[in-house]
Amino acid sequence: MNLEIHDVRIDYPEECGIIIGQSHFIKTPQDLYEIIATTVPQAYFGIAFSEASGPCLIRTEGNDDELIKACITALKAIGAGHVFCIILRNAYPISILTQIKNCPEVCTIFCATANPLQVLVASTLQGWGVIGVIDGSPPNGVETDEDRQERREMVRRIGYKL
Numbered sequence: 479m480n481l482e483i484h485d486v487r488i489d490y491p492e493e494c495g496i497i498i499g500q501s502h503f504i505k506t507p508q509d510l511y512e513i514i515a516t517t518v519p520q521a522y523f524g525i526a527f528s529e530a531s532g533p534c535l536i537r538t539e540g541n542d543d544e545l546i547k548a549c550i551t552a553l554k555a556i557g558a559g560h561v562f563c564i565i566l567r568n569a570y571p572i573s574i575l576t577q578i579k580n581c582p583e584v585c586t587i588f589c590a591t592a593n594p595l596q597v598l599v600a601s602t603l604q605g606w607g608v609i610g611v612i613d614g615s616p617p618n619g620v621e622t623d624e625d626r627q628e629r630r631e632m633v634r635r636i637g638y639k640l
Contacts, residue, residue: 480603485612488552488595491544495571495592497564498552498611501527503583506562507539513577514564515541521569524549530559542567556597558606560585570636589613 490496506527514523524545527537536553540546549563556563564571564578571590578584589595593614600609621629633639 480601482601483609484599484601484606486555486557486597486599488555488597490548490552490565490595491567493567493592494545494548495566495569495590496552496595497562497566497571497575497578497590498556498588498595498597498608499562499564499578499584500560500586500588500608501562501581501583502560502585504529504537506581506583507537509581509583510562510564510578511539513581514566514569514574517574517577518566518569521573522567523569524565525562526550526553527562528553528556528559534559556599556606556608557601558599558608561608572638 507525510525514521522542522545524540524542525538526549529535529537536550538546538550545565545567548565552563553561575590579587588608589611591613596612597608598610598612599606
């Protein structure tokens with residue numbers, strides 16, 4: 479068996495969030511578009527989905543050409559079939575994550591982040607497949623009472639708690 483593991487750095491625009499997942503059907507881009515547009519109508523976004531059979535094309539949707547192109551670049555770098563990428567501006571991934579998970583074609587969410595991102599890809603003679611991600615940086619310690627208070631205040635500032 480010829481198995482290799484590769485780390486693929488994913489670059490995407492600053493002040494954006496990204497979701498990488500696995501799906502299984504050609505209508506994934508349209509369904510994800512509808513989910514995002516109806517859940518966070520103010521969002522700008524790109525979507526790309528890589529087919530794993532037939533013509534094996536990268537299929538796209540979205541309302542922002544820069545973000546669509548960034549999704550295409552990410553999927554070309556990952557090189558695996560049945561993977562999707564969503565890049566969001568003016569919205570947080572958490573705002574759509576539950577709806578994305580409930581999409582019938584979505585099998586797995588590997589990450590929803592705004593951190594530096596590497597996708598771990600395994601390659602065999604058949605092709606490439608995502609096996610995980612490295613999301614952000616390792617921990618530097620344990621939060622103090624002051625850190626906890628700052629975290630709680632930040633969550634309130636961005637509208638997630640009263």
